[in-house]
Amino acid sequence: RKEVEQDPGPFNVPEGATVAFNCTYSNSASQSFFWYRQDCRKEPKLLMSVYSSGNEDGRFTAQLNRASQYISLLIRDSKLSDSATYLCVVNGGTNAGKSTFGDGTTLTVKP
């Protein structure tokens, strides 16, 4: 079983739709959680950190459920420019400080 698992998609949605991505992690000792965005095999870029209380950045909302070892990302009012691959990242756990990436979920927003 992979340490971090994501639904690979692809998700194809119309502009303006709301879409949610899920991620599960296997190690309960994990300490930090993030969502990254990657465009067309360019370098991954930080989208947002994920906090236990949940956090929002404009149209993006991230949630963490430590009991279920589950992370989510909600995108509201999707834009064409949101088309990308979204990566779930978990720090800590089995090796102190090691960052583990999920394989990513691909989103295509269509006009």
Add this chain to the structure above:
Amino acid sequence: NAGVTQTPKFQVLKTGQSMTLQCAQDMNHEYMSWYRQDPGMGLRLIHYSVGAGITDQGEVPNGYNVSRSTTEDFPLRLLSAAPSQTSVYFCASRKTGVGQPQHFGDGTRLSIL
């Protein structure tokens, strides 16, 4: 505002050649790592380091060596290039501690013929 700098950006090698991919960061980050990404796949961790003089293997270390003689630099060496090592290589760094995100270089696109 350099951040994480990778060189070269593109490289073509012949099977059996060796080379070093360079990675440097100017943010005084303790943690550095190398990933490879094959077409249609996720990032796979090759090697990582939690500080100068300390390195450890990731998920796919075979065929690669690393060293960390300074905080700033974390070169990745391909010992004897094979076509299976054709990939995009990303270097990343971050501060250690809770809540610290990784910062990535632009990547090196490597083709082995």
